[in-house]
Amino acid sequence: MGDEQPSTTAVSGLRRVITLISSLISLSLSIRVFAGKWQLIRSRLEELHSALVAGDATSLSGELPAITGTAEECHELARRCLDLSYSGKLLMQSDLDVTLGKLEAHVKKLSEIFKKNVSMHGYAVVVSRPGFGACKDDMRFYLRDLLTRMKVGDLGMKKQALVNLHEVVVEDEKYVKLVAEVSEFVHVLVxxxxxxxxxxVEEAAKVVSLVAGFDSHKGVLVSAGVIAPLIRVLECGSEVGKVGAARCLQRLTENSDNAWCVSAHGGVTALLRICESVECKGELVGPACGVLRNLCGVEEIKRFMVEEGVVSTFVRLVRSKDETVQVSSIELIKSIASDDDLVRQMVVKEGGVRVLLRVLDPKWTCSSKIREVVMRAIENLCFSSPSCVSVLLSYGFVDQLMYYVRNGEALVQELALKVAFRFCETSEEAKKALGDAGFMAELVKFLNAKSFEVREMAAEALSGMVMVAKNRKRFVQDDQNIALLLQLLDPGEGNSGNKKLLISILMSLTSCNSGRKKIVSSGYAKNIERLAEAEVSSDAKRLVRKLSTNRFRSMLNGIWHS
Known part of the structure; x- marks a missing residue:
């Protein structure tokens, strides 16, 4: 039993000094004089408290009397500052400086003991994680304990502290703020x-990435010099580390000022090498592309990326079987070619349009999401250039659009309609190709859709298409087409909302004899006269005048006034 007595005494002494320091930390928060000094003292007390809690009573027993003595002296100084019972400011400042020096010496000594003994013992007292809704003091104390373990623990303890830190910052963003407020914490992570x-490295990259997700904390990370080590992780880290680093850089480069810093440290080259790797996976390529998209917002950096072969690299990646890689690559190509005819020409030259259309091919197995991304990319990249429009026509783009307008899922179908509407505006050849593919019949069906936007797009596209003579002749061959247009002109029809466009279509159709005949002979022809008589539409009056030529006047009188 005698052998156990020193250990019991050490444990009792350790508990006493921990309680004393905890009480002292709380007491110091109420002190209003010498605020700067007490803030430094409180910081050292928290470090000391964490080290004592994490320590082993037996190994610390030799230091406990001195620590207890310093804590008691500090407690007396705290009481005098609270009561304002000190004899003079200069003397009190001197006493506080002496106490601060003693506390720093204790922290240093415990750190040395901790480093020496923790690997031998293989364990340490673990501070319990505060429950949900805990006060900030408890949260700070827990974080301070984790920081102590990260600073003085062995490899296993460092890693476990980082894992615990990652868990709390994921679950409660208040911890993120508390971490960012302690510069020492941020510097240790960096x-x-x-x-x-x-x-x-992997665990640190995960935590830093989460901190970077808050705009208010990005500056703290950048000031701590986080960008250069993140790029080194991209260059030679593990897959997990690279993912964390890329995600962090993606968030940091949302601020264009940081883009230059990433470029200056070789970040562009490191990111391009990652994406050029044949083993690259979507989990890494996604955030890597995100960083490059942010960087290409700076013209000089974009030019460097182009010179380094970014176009050919990402055109190749569009062929990937990994959908995340495909989507990320397409989005980057779209960003880098936006408002840049030279880069668009490079995309075409590198086979980019052909690759996009291959993905859009109905025979190609992929999700609706990738089809939507491809359609938007084609619209963004190809519709402003006559040469690109010609490439689309030669590669069967119109047939693909027709397929999705007829058979696509609701979102894809509506997007295909929007793209067809935009494509119709690009050239006369596009209008003819859409007409040859049977698009007008599909557009007519959408004139009665529930969505006002869809109805309007269909009417506007149809209005443009019937301006082509060949399309007009094809349109009027189907009696149902004109009948539906006239039916939708009923003044009582509440859901059309696009009568002006419908009348514009009918005006175009009157330029051919068969079109005029079918309009005036339709059972719904009176709707035009009703609109004109009600003075709802001046366009309707012009249409009436157009139809009331000598040749058709008698026919009109017979139909409209019967």
């Missing part, structure tokens, strides 16, 4: 990014 231990 230093870990340059560590030789893969697992430590």
């Amino acid at each position: 230093d870990f990014l340059g560590c030789n231990e893969v697992e430590v």
Whole structure:
């Protein structure tokens, strides 16, 4: 039993000093004089408290009397500052400086003991994680304990502290704010990014990435020098580390000022090499592309990316079987070619349009999401250039659009209609090709759709298409087409909302004899006269005048006034 007595005494002494320091930390929060000094003292007390809690009573027993003595002296100084019972400011400042020096010496000594003994013992007292809704003091104390373990623990303890830190910052963003407020914490995390231990780098990258997700904390990370080590992780880190680093850089480069810093440290080259790798996966390529998209907002950096072969790299990646890689690559191509005819020409030259149309091919197995991304990319890249429009026509783009307008899922079908509407505006050849493919019959069906936007797009596209003589002749061959247009002109029809466009279509159709005949002979022809008589539409009056030529006047009188 005698052998157990020193250990019991050490444990009792450790508990006493921990309680004393905890009480002292709380007491210091109420002190209003010498605020700067007490803030420094409180910080050291928190470090000391964490080290004592994480320590082993037996190994610390030799230091406990001195620590207890310093804590009691500090407690007396705190009481005098609270009561304003000190004899003079200069003397009190001197006493506080002496106490601060003693506390710093204790922290340093415990750190040395901790480093020496923790690997031998293989364990340490673990501070319990505060429950949900805990006060900030408890949260700070828990974080301070984790920081102590990261600073003085062995590899296993460092990693576990980082894992615990990642868990709390994921679940409660208040921890993120508390971490960002402690510069020492941020610097330790940044230093870990340059560590030789893969697992430590991976966990640190995860935490730093989460902190970077808050705009108010990005500046703290950048000031701590986070960008250079993140790029080193991209260059030679593990797959998990690279993912964390890329996600962090993606968030940091949302601010264009940081884009230059990434470029200056070789970030563009590192990111392009990642994407050029044949083994690249979507989990990494996605955020890597996100960083490059942010960087290409700076013209000089974009030009460098183009010179480094970014177009050919990402045209190749569109062929990937990994959908995340495909989507990320297409989005980057779209960003880098936006409002840049030279880059668009490079995309075409590298086979980019052909690759996009291959993905759009109905025979190609892929999700609706990728089809939507491809359609938007084609619209963004190809519709402003006559040469690109010609390429689309030669590669069967119109047939693909027709397929999705007829058979696509609701979202894809509506997007295909929007793209067809935009494509119709590009050239006379596009209008003819859409007419040859049977698009007008499909557009007529959409004139009665529930969505006002869809009805309007269909009417506007049809209005443009019937301006082509060949399309007009084809349109009027189907009696149902004109009948539906006239039916929708009923003044009582509440859901059309696009009568002006419908009348515009009918005006175009009157330029051919068969069109005029079918309009005036339709059972719904009176709707035009009703609109004109009600003075709802001046366009309707012009249409009446157009139809009331000598040749058709008698026919009109017979129909409209019977």
